[in-house]
Every structure is written in structure tokens, then in C-alpha cells.
Amino acid sequence: MAQVHSSTVPFEEDDHRAAFIFSSGEDDRQLPTAASRPAKKRKLAGAGKKAASQPQLQQPAFGSDSTFIPLFNGAESPEAVNLRKELFEASWPVLETRIQHVLREANRSTLDEVTAFLQQAAQEKTEKITAGFIITGPNIVSQDLLFEQLSERLYTEIRARVVRLRASEVSNLKAALKKIIRDATANESEDDDGSVVVPSTVSKALFYEAGVRTMDVDPKKGRKYLDYDLDVLSWSDRIQFDVLFGVATSVELFQARLPRSTARLLYGAQFDVVQANSVLESVVKTAVAGSRATLRIGPSLLRSLVDRQQEQVAGIQLFVSSVKYAYMCHFYANPLSVLLAKQLDRKLLQPEHLRAVRMLESFKAKVEVAIDARQMNHAQAMIEDDDYLIAQILEQQQKCEDYLKQLLRTLHLISSTGLSTVSFTELYMTALSKGIDLEQADEMIRPAEVVRRMNADEFLNFIQKLLHATETGSPELELQGWASEAEEFVDAVTELRGEVEGLMERSKHNGTTLRSQYSAQSKVLRTTVVAQKVQLSQDTAALTEEDKAYTKAIDTMTALLSQYLRCEPINNLFLHEIWVYDSKLPYREVFVPRPGAAFARGLSRPHDYLACACCSKVDGGLSSTLPTTCILYHLYLEAGALINVADLWSAYYGLVGNDDDGSMNREGLDERSALVCFYRGLAELRMMGLVKQSRKRADHIAKLKWL
Amino acid sequence: MNLFRLPDELIFSALCQQFPCRDPQIRALATLLHPSAAPCPNLVLHGTEATGKTAITSALLSKLSSSLDNQDEKEGPTLRYAIINSLECITARHLYETAVAKVAAALEWDLSSSGRCESVSQLTVELCKMLKYPSRPDGFRFVLVFDGIDRQREAPGTLLPGLARLSEIIPRLTTLFIVTTPPPSLHLHPPIPHIYFPPYSKPDYVTILSATKPPPPSPTTSPSDTADLWMRFIGAVYDSLAKAACRTLPALKHACETLWPRFTAPIAQGIYGAREFSKLLVAGRVLFQDENVLEPGVVSLPPAGSSKPSLPSNPNPSFITAGPLSPVKKPPQPSATLKGTTTADLATLLPPTARLLLLASYLASHNPSRYDITLFSTHYHGRKRRLGGPKLKSSTPGQRSKHRKISRKLLGAHAFVLERMLAIYAAVRSEWDPKFNLREGDEVVALTGDVDVGMALATLASLRLLVKVGGAGGGGSAAMGGIGLSGGGGLVPADVMDRGGKWRVNVGWEFVRRVGRSLGVEVEEWLVE
Known part of the structure; x- marks a missing residue:
């Protein structure tokens, strides 16, 4: 190492x-x-x-x-290593800038609101301090970006100077004032009015007219800020300033900790930040699903990422770094990632690469399929002929791109036309793992039902949306419009539109409304009383010619959709391992480590880690050959809340010591060295936070960890 | 030139108009400040807040000094003054330096030295340089005003006595202290005159507030009717709200301004006339029962666009806090855009794990630990006991137990050990977390060693929803003398995950209930009363 x-x-x-x-x-x-x-x-x-x-x-x-170290046990050529590195460096930064862009865009409406509020408050003359409360949510990390943007924005829009105060940075009033003065006067020398001398004492500095001075304070930490407000008010006739608070919890909690006299001075407004869920959605669209992403995050990894994001984590930053980690893992540890290069040099591929490809699950699956289909030559060539395999690989690249395009188009059509109500992320994950096949009853997308429920206007609207989505694509997904490629589909849909429009015209002419066989109104419930019994019967209202034609149009539409909107699960693709990263383990180890479980295991079964010969037979039990700390840990687990140290010692010594009587054969420790070991083990237990000294009883230690 | 002469009557009349109901105080103050009346070395003004101490002093001083300057007499009395606001001075040294700078400015003195001034004695030296040594005309008087000196930060104990001695050293100096409550030591010096600014009485309030002209309730109402109605309205507001619950002028003013548009809404609608005060009072009696008006809201702009004046029958809490007199002119923009977005309730902002932990902490804080087994153990019943927990044995109704127990809810949150809370979390999780059972199947359920729990705890701690109780390090730093180990104890850093530390939940019942309902949990069922 x-x-x-x-x-x-x-x-x-x-x-x-x-x-x-x-x-x-x-x-x-x-x-x-x-x-x-x-x-x-x-x-x-x-x-x-x-x-x-x-x-x-x-x-x-x-x-x-x-x-990047050479893989294949070091047999990888330096060129290939370099290529992997280049690929990583080319793919991730692009995504990262895109993500940053998305995050900045997400804050835009908040920024607009805050700026407008400040501008409007500046015009309105009140005796109060203008205060904006930005409910940022518990995610403190993302506040940085927001406030950074805010200060840029305010500086350019209303020439305001922003001083940012954080609860952790300024512990008292003096520090806060110092920071305000320092930050507010920092840019001064660059400003026009160079006459202002950098002040030596606080008093002079505060007289400086600083336009709008904005500060933000992190979650309400105690009452100290409240004092600041009062103080700062006494300057407000000389300095015009506004206050912006970043409130992590809620305004009510904030207000509950304000004295009334301070609260009375504030002229406030509340602003919300875009919720983490919608940010997550757009980041997924951009960074994971978008066509710019060179590497696909596999469905199961993505599922665990998203779940964790929703269950545990408040910030989007962790998601971004998880995605980055997936990229790093793939390019760092997978030698086949070189195959992701756009122009792949054949010479670069070593025999090891091809061997590795032949080891892949998807390769095996493909060969088996070929054998089943009696394409023996093909199968044999795949296994034996390197050149043939390379050709196949190169061909597969194009196929992958096509698959991706088809996938994204399908998803875009589904989500933009409202065929499915679930979120895009959910849809994407389902599409990757199970594929999309509209004919099979799927809980998420049931185009037939949705389409059948539409009335004629909605139907036309739906067609309009379909055509629009086909033409424009999705900028978020970086998907170009593909109307020219899908002429057949577009033509069929346009034809349907014309037909339905004609039908509508005609039925309007006839004075009826166009309806289909599926619409609810067509069924009429009839009650008839026959011999004092009520009979319920359902009657299908008579459908006009137009209605029948319309019903047919709907049927055509659903057939068209289920034919056009389909994609396979990603795992069915040949060589999907190369461009899909779906390994959860590295992610879990890095982002969700379980120190508690690891400690417990290490202490209870040290042999798993040490692999020493002496403890091989113990298997989780207690033995004198275990390290001292482990022995003590075992004894600790058996003990109650309070442990008598003398008892512990005698138990320990009984185990490792050389007893004078009986089984003298084994080589025990003498008392002094056993005591040293005992002390050391106990100290280690304490360092790990398992025990502490008890104040309740002398010579006892308290057990701290129960779970 | 006669020895004693009162200040010009013109000054009084102007000031009394500006500050109604403060006539005696103004006169006393003027007499004690005027150079040719009865100038005194030290003077204390005291009274509760918003009784006009600072405003009257500064107005009077500027009037006096300018009127004396305008006199033609060559050797006539002159008055200079400097007002130092203690709120603006963050340390005592800052106060001294501000005083020196302000005195120099008032005297147009060229302050050549650096102006450093670290103690009262140095202040004395600096002031002597400016006030004592240069020869001044006979009638010269300097007034040094220390506003809010009782609220000075980092004030040394010698500050007040030292400042009071200034005028003994420097002749022709009056030191004026403005305080909210005079410290008892000030009373030990009988020669120092005190002027008390009492709180206003009801007639005073009415007089003062009727000086401000409210907007007429409807365009047709005559100004005299409006003024009459306004006066009676102020009286009603004072009687119903201010008398009991608020004492200060700004609060009353705020309440009046807020209630006025709603009180006069029937006039604007043409239901009642402006003279039918009693009918208006009956119609608007709800307004006078709600003390929320006195509670100043931090958020002035309503989150939803309630820009029309709401009727008394529709008490809209967001409108109550809307301050400005003319609610029609409500700024439109942020509210309109905010309306559509989801309300940023903390219950929805926190991730579910953090919410669960918060609930577990609440239970740990509010349930006595001896009931833990009954509440959370599945050992006997197979399912956890809930719904109120064990009832305390009530003795026979006539017999009162000797010491009555105070409900734990009233006693507030107790501290708990982190381990206990995590145990509760582990116990209730299977019932509260809907996904728990789903997850159990495919992977090992992460228990409390999980980093996610640690992260959620850190989130809660950083938001101060959970607070750590007791000293840093908790029991970790206690030396293990009992087994002969010493040293090294202090090396254990006090971190969030320190198992020995004690914690306390920092949010109230209402909040916890809301969080619980957001997860579909009725926290009440898990509390032992």
C-alpha cells in the first residue's frame, strides 16, 4: 500500500x-x-x-x-488507460456544468421574487426594516448556491451590496459587525467613490452609505441575531439596508424566538425555494436520462439513489456526487469502458479486452440465442474470430445509440402528452428495468384507457401534443425533434387528426356531440318495474355513424401508440455492461457506510479480518486466542447495564491466564501481562464509545451501546 | 442680565404641540438645562419605553441651542450638546470614542489626536481638553446626553459613577442620563434631579393618536365625522385591547391602524353611517376580542393574495398581520406568484428518516423511561401497547394524594440518552415506516449504526430541533479512575454521535403532532400522560 x-x-x-x-x-x-x-x-x-x-x-x-492504474492485472496498455481517463474527463465535466445550470435555473423564480420584493420595499417608505425570509429547507449545502446567486443578482440589479452572515461564523455582535464592515467595504476600492477611507474603527465605518445592505442569517441560532436587528435599527436612518434570512425550518419557529419588539420592526415577506423533489426530477432528466450522459446509470442503482434521496437526504448535492462516483467507478475500474469511445481504434483493443467481452453475461446470452436460432456460424465466429467480434462491437455502438434515442423519444412522448401520471424519474426507471410495452397491462401507463376516456376535443389536443413533442424534442433531455425520421408515425397521426376534425364538423352540423363507444355517456342505466320488481338494465345508446368512425379512430390511435411507444429492458441489450453502470455495492460502501455494523462484526468475529491460524475454529465464539478487545467485547455483550470491572477482569483472566490448577498445559499469560492487555482492551472499548465510567457506583463502568 | 430667566415660552408651545401630554416634563427639562435658568450638573430621565424621553430631549436641545444662538446678546448664554446612543456602541470603549468624537463635532473642535479612548479617565482627559481648559464665555453650557446608558454593552461597573463625576471635574457641563429604570444606586444621590416620564393614560393616548388622520372610511364621509369616529374608535381599542395587553404607544397605534379598515368596512359598504358608532361597535365586536392584533407578525405580506379588505365576519389571520393602513394598495407581485407553490411546511421538507427520529426523540423526552418496556416491548402482547399507556392508579376520589403530580407535558422536555432514543426509533420504526417491511425483504435492515441515521441526527441538530444537553463530551471525558486508567479522557472529541451525550427535543407539541400526521402517526397514542 x-x-x-x-x-x-x-x-x-x-x-x-x-x-x-x-x-x-x-x-x-x-x-x-x-x-x-x-x-x-x-x-x-x-x-x-x-x-x-x-x-x-x-x-x-x-x-x-x-x-488511472492499468487493469487486467497490469496488462492493459497505457494507451487504453489514457483513453479511459480521457473519456472520463470528457464526459463528466460536461454533465457537471449542465447540472450546475439546472440548479441555478431552479432558483430563478425565488431570485426574481426576492429582487422584486426588495425593489418594491425600497419604494415604499416604511419605518420598518425590510426583511425577506427565504425558506430554504433543511438542506444547508444548497443554500450556498442560492445566496451566491442572490448576491450576484442583487448587485447587478439594484446595486446592492450583500454581506453574508452565518450563524456559525459570527458568534457575537462584534464579530458580526466586523464581518459586515469588512465585506461591505471590501469592494470599495474598485468603486467610483474612492474617497471613502477604509475605516479604522467601527463607528466611522457604519456611517458609510452602503446602498442596500443585505445579510442573510442561517437558521435561527438563539437570540443573538435578534439583538442585532435592534441595534442595526438605530443605524437605519443613516444606512439603508434590508435583511434576508435563510430560514431552514419555518417562519413560525423563527418568530417564536423573536421578541415582540423586534418582530414589530420587521416588514417581512416569505419566499419558498423550489422543492428538492422537483430539482431532483430535472437533474435526473439532465444528468441521468439526457442524451448527453455517456454512461447510463442502471435501474437498480438509480432506484436506490432516488429512494435514498427521498427517504434520507435533503440535498441534491449528494445525488450529484453519487452520479459522479458511478462515473468514476466505471471509468476507473472497468477496462471495457474504452469501448465507449466514439471513434474506437481497433489497434487499441488488446486480446484481454476481447476476452473480457466474451466473459460478459450479455455476450453469453447473445451466443445462446444465436445457437437456439441455429445460426451456428455466427455463434462460432463470435466466440473464435476476434475480427468478427470487433465488428460486432462496433456495430453494437450504433445500436445502443438507436436504442437510447428510441427510449428517450418514447419517454418524452409519454410524459409530455400526459399518458402517464407518474414522474419522469419513475417512468425512466421502469423503462430501463422492465421496458415499455403498452400492450401488456402496466399499472403506470395505460394509453388505451387514457385515450378512450378523452372526448373529441381532448383527443385533438392530445394529437396536437404528440405532434408538437415529435417536432420539438426536449431541450431538457437534449433531444432533437425527430419528425423527419418518423414520417410514418407523423403521417398516420396527422391523418387521424384530419379524420376526427372532419367527424367533429359533421356531428356539429348534425347537432350532436361526437362521442365514442367508450365514453361513459353511451351507457345508460335503465330501471324498469316489472311485476313490482325493479330491474336494472344497461343499454348502449345508439351510436351514430360519426361516433362509430370516431371509435375506430381511437382504436387506431391506441394501436398506433402501442406499436410506436415501446422499448426493451436495458438488460436485454448486447454489451449493455459497457455503457450501463448498475453496481450498488461501491456506492453503498462509500455513501452509506455502516460503521456500527462493521465495528460489531470486527469485534465479534476478528478472524474474518485477521485470517490468523489460531482463531480459525472459533467461528464467532469466545476463545483465549482472540485479541483482548474482542474478548472483552464478548464479555461486554453478556453483561448488564453496569459492569463491575473486577468481575470483568476475573472473567478475562480466567480465560487467558495460566491457572495454577488443573489444565496447566496451555500457555497462558502471567498476571502482569494479562493486566496490561486488559487495560489496553478496556481503553480501546472506551475509545470506541462502548463504555464509560459510571458515577452511580464505584468500580463500575456503564454500558453505552445497546443496539 | 438677571440671574434667573426661564426659557422662551415660544419654545414650549411649539414643543408641546409636537409632543402632546408631556408639558410638565418638557418644562422641567428645559428649566434644568437652560444655561440661565437652573442648570444642574447631572440629570436622570427615566420611564418605560415609548414615552418620549429621547425624542423630547433631542428636540428640546436643538430648539434651545438654536434659539440661544439667534439671540443678539453678545455675551449671552450659549448651549452646545451631544447625544450618544448606547445602542450604537458595542463596547464601552466605543462609547467613549463616540462621545469624544461627537463633542468635538459639536464644538467644531479639531480633533488632531487619534481619538483613542480606553477608559473613563481618558475620556475625562479628552473632555477636559475641549471643555475645561479653553476659556469659554460665562453663559456657556454643554449638555452631554447618554441615551439608554443602562443598556450599554460590556459596560464596566465604574461607568455610571464615572460619568456622573464628569460634571464635577468639568464645570459648565450637564450630563444627562436617559434610562428605562433608574438603578437604585442613582437614588443614593439625592442632589441629582430625576424627571419621570410616566406611561400615557387613556385620554393621553386619544389625544396623541387623534393627531394622526386616518383615511376616511368612504369617500362621502366628511372629515369631521371621520375624526370623531376615529377618536371614539381609539378609545374602544384602548379599553378592549391595549389596557390589558399592551402598554406602549406603537403597539396601540399598530392595532388601531390594522383594525381601522375592518372596523369601517360596513361604512364603506353603506350598511351603517359614520355616526352610528355603537352599531359599528356591535358589528365589529369580534375585532376587539382578538388579541392577535397586538402580536406583531414577522411576515407582513400575506402569502396568499388577500388584497381586498376582508370583512369582520371573515377573520383572516394572514390579514391581521398586514400592517399598512391602506390594504388596497397591497403590493401584488410576490404574493401572486407564491400562491401556487406548495407551502413550505417543515413537516414536508424534512426527509422521512429525520421526521421519524424527531418523533422518537419527542417520545424519549416526554415519556418516563420506566414505561418504555410497556410501550415499546413486543414481548408479551405481540403488539405494542399504545393508546395512553398505563393509567396511573387513582386512589379513592375523596382522598387527595399528598403531593400532587404535575403533568409531564407541562414540565417540558426532559433530557434523554441518545441510545434510548435510538432504541425507541428501532422499536417504533416497524410500525411507523410504511416501507420498512418492504425493505426488510431484499436487504438487511440497516439499524442504528447506519450512516443515514447519523446524518438525520446531524440535520436535526443543525436545525436546533434537537439540542445537546450538558457539557461537551458528556461522560466521555470522565477519567476511569476506578480501574486505574487515567489520561486520554480529554482526547475524545465531543461529537454528535457521542453515545454518552444527553439530548433534548426542542420543538413543541403542536409541531410534533403535525410532523406525526404527515407520516400518518398519531403521536398521542404513544404518550404516557
Whole structure:
């Protein structure tokens, strides 16, 4: 591990390292940290001519194999490694900027409202302080972006200077004022009025006319802000300022903690931020489903991501980083990811690549299908002929693109025409995992029912929507319009439209309304009384010629839809493993670690980790060969809420000590060394937060962890 | 030049018009400040807030000094003054420096030195430089006003006595203290005159508020009728709301302004005339029973677009907080756009896990731990006991138990150990979380070692819905002397997940009930009364 570390120096990721590995050894002085730091500095400083010998020496190590290691047990060629890296670097940043764009767009309406409110409040002369309450929700991370945007926006629109105060940053009034002055006067030198001297004392600074000064305060932390308001009010005749609060919980809770005298001074309005769910939806559309995404997140991973997002996490940032992590995993660890390259160089493919392809599930499935279909030559060539396989792979690339296009078009049509009420994300996940087949009864999409329920106007409207969606595509999904490619479909739909329009004309002429066999009005319930018994009977109202024609049009429509809107599950595709990443495990390990469970397992079954010979037979039981802490943990589990340390010690010593009587054969510890081990184990238990000293009884420790 | 001369009567009449019902205070103050009347070295003004202390002082001082300046007499008395507002000074040093700067500005003194001033003695030196040593004409008087000095931050104990001594060192200086309640020590100095600004009485309020002209209830109402109605209306508001619940002028004014459009709505509709006060009163009696008007709302703009004046029969709470007198001119834009969006209720903003944990914490805080087994154990019944839990044994009705128990609900939240709350969470989760059973099937149910629980806890703690009780580190730092371990205890950092720490829930019953209902849980069933 230390070797790996030293070879991957340029990353300098010591900050993110969970554990440091201390290597006291031969190449101490050549440790990368020592070597690379000065080089890096020089590189930064001398951007021009000074890029001398040393940076050049460093360059290759920096560029290629340092970050992406060769796979296939190191047999992967450097070109392939580089290609994987390039692919990753080309695909992720594009997505990231798109996501940023989406997030910024999501805040737009809030920004508009706040700006309008401030402008309007500036015109209205009140004695109160203008205060905006932005309900940001518990997601504190996304507030950063919002307030950053807000300050940009306010500066450009109403020349307001924004000072941001955070509850954690400013602990008292003095600190708050200092920060306000510093931030508000920071840009001053660039401003026109250079006459304002940077003030030496607080008093002078506050006299500075600062336009609209806006601050935002994170969730109400105690009462201290409330004092600020009062103070700040005494300046309000000289400085015009507004206050914006980022409230994480609710205005009621905020108000409950304000003194009335302060509340009376505020002239407030409440603003909501776009809810996390709708943001998630658009991020999924852009980053996961959109046609720009080079890598597909597989349905089961996506499902767990989305579930977790809705159940546990309030912020969208975690979702974004999870997606990024999936990209990283795929390009870093899957050698076949080179096949994602648009122009794939055949020479790049090593025999290992082809072997790996032949190991894939989808390859096996395809070959089996070929054999079943009696295409023996094809199957044999697939298995034996490398060139044939490469040709197949290249061909498959195009197929994948087609599949994707078809998938997105289908989904877009369904979601934009209202055929399904579930969210796009849900639809997308279903389409990937189960495919879309309208003929089979699916709970989510039942086009036949939806279409049949429409009256003629709605039907025309629906057709209009269909055509529109086909023509324009979806900018969110980065889907171009495809009317020219789907002429057949468009023609059929247009024809239907003309037909129905004609029918409507005619029925209007006749003075009847157009209806179909399926519409509810056609069934009439009749009650007849025959011999003092009530009989209920259903009658089908007579349908006119037009109505029958309309019914036929509807039937044609549903047939057309179920024929056109279909796609396979993604797992049926040949080579789907290459462009679909659907592995949950790495994600869970990184984003949902279970330290508690890991600790418990490590302590109760140390053999699983240590793989030592002595404990192999223990299998979760208690044995004297276990590490001290594990023995103590076992004893701890059996004990009650309060543990007598003396009892614990005697139990421990009974297990590991060399008893004087009886079974003398085994090699026990003598009392002193056992005591040392005991102390150390107990200290470790305490460090892990399992026990603490009890104040209730002397010489006892309290059990802290029960679950 | 006679020795004693009262200030010009013109000043009084102007000021009394500006500040009605404060005639005696104005006169006393003027006498004690005027250089040729009875100037005194120290002076204390006290009274509750919003009784006109600061406003009258500053108005009077500016009037006095300008009227003295306008006099033709060459050697006549002059008055200079400086007002220092303690609210604006965040430290005592800041107060001193502000005082020096303001005095210098009032005297047009060129303050060449840096103006650093760290203590009262330094303040004395600086003031002496400006006031004592330069020769001043006989009639010169300087008034130094410390406004709200009792609320000065970081004030040293010597501040007040020190400032009171200033005028002993510097002649021709009057130090005026404006305080809300005079500290008892001030009474120990009988020579210092006090002027008390009492709270206004009902006639005072009516006089003051009738100076502001309300908008006429309908275009046809004559101004005199409006004024008459307004006066009687103020009296009614005072009697019904202000007398008992609010004492200050701004609150009463706010209440009057808020209620006025609704009170006069029948006139605008043409139901009653402007003179039928008693009928209006009967029609609008609901208005005078609702003390919510006195509660200032933080949010002035109603979230929904209720821009028309609502009728008394339709008490719209969002309208109550809408301050401005003319509700027709309600700003239209944010409300209109906000209307469509979902209300950002916290119950929906929090992720479900965090909500469940919050409920579990509430139960842990409010249920005594001895009932935990009865409530949450499935051991005997197979299902958990709920609906009120065990009833306390009531003794015979006539006999009162010796010490009466106070309901735990009234006692507020108790602290609980994190472990207990997590145990409760684990116990109730299977019943509360609809997806729990679904999830159990396909993967191992993550219990409390899960990072998600930790994250939800951190969220709750950062929102201060859960607060940590007691010192940092809790029991973790206690040295384990009993088994001979020492040292290292302080190394354990106090973090959110510290199992030893105690916590308390920081939200009320209403909120918890709302959160519970958002999850389909009636929290009441799980509480032991």
C-alpha cells in the first residue's frame, strides 16, 4: 500500500485519506510529498519561461498512469488507460456544468421574487426594516448556491451590496459587525467613490452609505441575531439596508424566538425555494436520462439513489456526487469502458479486452440465442474470430445509440402528452428495468384507457401534443425533434387528426356531440318495474355513424401508440455492461457506510479480518486466542447495564491466564501481562464509545451501546 | 442680565404641540438645562419605553441651542450638546470614542489626536481638553446626553459613577442620563434631579393618536365625522385591547391602524353611517376580542393574495398581520406568484428518516423511561401497547394524594440518552415506516449504526430541533479512575454521535403532532400522560 501511495503522489490526497500509512523506510527522503511540493510551486510561479527541467521530468508521471492504474492485472496498455481517463474527463465535466445550470435555473423564480420584493420595499417608505425570509429547507449545502446567486443578482440589479452572515461564523455582535464592515467595504476600492477611507474603527465605518445592505442569517441560532436587528435599527436612518434570512425550518419557529419588539420592526415577506423533489426530477432528466450522459446509470442503482434521496437526504448535492462516483467507478475500474469511445481504434483493443467481452453475461446470452436460432456460424465466429467480434462491437455502438434515442423519444412522448401520471424519474426507471410495452397491462401507463376516456376535443389536443413533442424534442433531455425520421408515425397521426376534425364538423352540423363507444355517456342505466320488481338494465345508446368512425379512430390511435411507444429492458441489450453502470455495492460502501455494523462484526468475529491460524475454529465464539478487545467485547455483550470491572477482569483472566490448577498445559499469560492487555482492551472499548465510567457506583463502568 | 430667566415660552408651545401630554416634563427639562435658568450638573430621565424621553430631549436641545444662538446678546448664554446612543456602541470603549468624537463635532473642535479612548479617565482627559481648559464665555453650557446608558454593552461597573463625576471635574457641563429604570444606586444621590416620564393614560393616548388622520372610511364621509369616529374608535381599542395587553404607544397605534379598515368596512359598504358608532361597535365586536392584533407578525405580506379588505365576519389571520393602513394598495407581485407553490411546511421538507427520529426523540423526552418496556416491548402482547399507556392508579376520589403530580407535558422536555432514543426509533420504526417491511425483504435492515441515521441526527441538530444537553463530551471525558486508567479522557472529541451525550427535543407539541400526521402517526397514542 505504501508503494502505491508513493507512486500516486501527485494527487496529494492526504487530506481525504481515512488513515495515514507511515512508512519509515529506505526511500524516506524520496517521499513524493517532499519532492513534488516545491516542483508544483515552481510550476505555478513560473508559468512562462521558468518551466524548466524539473517540471518536465514530473510531467509524464503527472499525466498518464499516475491516476488511472492499468487493469487486467497490469496488462492493459497505457494507451487504453489514457483513453479511459480521457473519456472520463470528457464526459463528466460536461454533465457537471449542465447540472450546475439546472440548479441555478431552479432558483430563478425565488431570485426574481426576492429582487422584486426588495425593489418594491425600497419604494415604499416604511419605518420598518425590510426583511425577506427565504425558506430554504433543511438542506444547508444548497443554500450556498442560492445566496451566491442572490448576491450576484442583487448587485447587478439594484446595486446592492450583500454581506453574508452565518450563524456559525459570527458568534457575537462584534464579530458580526466586523464581518459586515469588512465585506461591505471590501469592494470599495474598485468603486467610483474612492474617497471613502477604509475605516479604522467601527463607528466611522457604519456611517458609510452602503446602498442596500443585505445579510442573510442561517437558521435561527438563539437570540443573538435578534439583538442585532435592534441595534442595526438605530443605524437605519443613516444606512439603508434590508435583511434576508435563510430560514431552514419555518417562519413560525423563527418568530417564536423573536421578541415582540423586534418582530414589530420587521416588514417581512416569505419566499419558498423550489422543492428538492422537483430539482431532483430535472437533474435526473439532465444528468441521468439526457442524451448527453455517456454512461447510463442502471435501474437498480438509480432506484436506490432516488429512494435514498427521498427517504434520507435533503440535498441534491449528494445525488450529484453519487452520479459522479458511478462515473468514476466505471471509468476507473472497468477496462471495457474504452469501448465507449466514439471513434474506437481497433489497434487499441488488446486480446484481454476481447476476452473480457466474451466473459460478459450479455455476450453469453447473445451466443445462446444465436445457437437456439441455429445460426451456428455466427455463434462460432463470435466466440473464435476476434475480427468478427470487433465488428460486432462496433456495430453494437450504433445500436445502443438507436436504442437510447428510441427510449428517450418514447419517454418524452409519454410524459409530455400526459399518458402517464407518474414522474419522469419513475417512468425512466421502469423503462430501463422492465421496458415499455403498452400492450401488456402496466399499472403506470395505460394509453388505451387514457385515450378512450378523452372526448373529441381532448383527443385533438392530445394529437396536437404528440405532434408538437415529435417536432420539438426536449431541450431538457437534449433531444432533437425527430419528425423527419418518423414520417410514418407523423403521417398516420396527422391523418387521424384530419379524420376526427372532419367527424367533429359533421356531428356539429348534425347537432350532436361526437362521442365514442367508450365514453361513459353511451351507457345508460335503465330501471324498469316489472311485476313490482325493479330491474336494472344497461343499454348502449345508439351510436351514430360519426361516433362509430370516431371509435375506430381511437382504436387506431391506441394501436398506433402501442406499436410506436415501446422499448426493451436495458438488460436485454448486447454489451449493455459497457455503457450501463448498475453496481450498488461501491456506492453503498462509500455513501452509506455502516460503521456500527462493521465495528460489531470486527469485534465479534476478528478472524474474518485477521485470517490468523489460531482463531480459525472459533467461528464467532469466545476463545483465549482472540485479541483482548474482542474478548472483552464478548464479555461486554453478556453483561448488564453496569459492569463491575473486577468481575470483568476475573472473567478475562480466567480465560487467558495460566491457572495454577488443573489444565496447566496451555500457555497462558502471567498476571502482569494479562493486566496490561486488559487495560489496553478496556481503553480501546472506551475509545470506541462502548463504555464509560459510571458515577452511580464505584468500580463500575456503564454500558453505552445497546443496539 | 438677571440671574434667573426661564426659557422662551415660544419654545414650549411649539414643543408641546409636537409632543402632546408631556408639558410638565418638557418644562422641567428645559428649566434644568437652560444655561440661565437652573442648570444642574447631572440629570436622570427615566420611564418605560415609548414615552418620549429621547425624542423630547433631542428636540428640546436643538430648539434651545438654536434659539440661544439667534439671540443678539453678545455675551449671552450659549448651549452646545451631544447625544450618544448606547445602542450604537458595542463596547464601552466605543462609547467613549463616540462621545469624544461627537463633542468635538459639536464644538467644531479639531480633533488632531487619534481619538483613542480606553477608559473613563481618558475620556475625562479628552473632555477636559475641549471643555475645561479653553476659556469659554460665562453663559456657556454643554449638555452631554447618554441615551439608554443602562443598556450599554460590556459596560464596566465604574461607568455610571464615572460619568456622573464628569460634571464635577468639568464645570459648565450637564450630563444627562436617559434610562428605562433608574438603578437604585442613582437614588443614593439625592442632589441629582430625576424627571419621570410616566406611561400615557387613556385620554393621553386619544389625544396623541387623534393627531394622526386616518383615511376616511368612504369617500362621502366628511372629515369631521371621520375624526370623531376615529377618536371614539381609539378609545374602544384602548379599553378592549391595549389596557390589558399592551402598554406602549406603537403597539396601540399598530392595532388601531390594522383594525381601522375592518372596523369601517360596513361604512364603506353603506350598511351603517359614520355616526352610528355603537352599531359599528356591535358589528365589529369580534375585532376587539382578538388579541392577535397586538402580536406583531414577522411576515407582513400575506402569502396568499388577500388584497381586498376582508370583512369582520371573515377573520383572516394572514390579514391581521398586514400592517399598512391602506390594504388596497397591497403590493401584488410576490404574493401572486407564491400562491401556487406548495407551502413550505417543515413537516414536508424534512426527509422521512429525520421526521421519524424527531418523533422518537419527542417520545424519549416526554415519556418516563420506566414505561418504555410497556410501550415499546413486543414481548408479551405481540403488539405494542399504545393508546395512553398505563393509567396511573387513582386512589379513592375523596382522598387527595399528598403531593400532587404535575403533568409531564407541562414540565417540558426532559433530557434523554441518545441510545434510548435510538432504541425507541428501532422499536417504533416497524410500525411507523410504511416501507420498512418492504425493505426488510431484499436487504438487511440497516439499524442504528447506519450512516443515514447519523446524518438525520446531524440535520436535526443543525436545525436546533434537537439540542445537546450538558457539557461537551458528556461522560466521555470522565477519567476511569476506578480501574486505574487515567489520561486520554480529554482526547475524545465531543461529537454528535457521542453515545454518552444527553439530548433534548426542542420543538413543541403542536409541531410534533403535525410532523406525526404527515407520516400518518398519531403521536398521542404513544404518550404516557
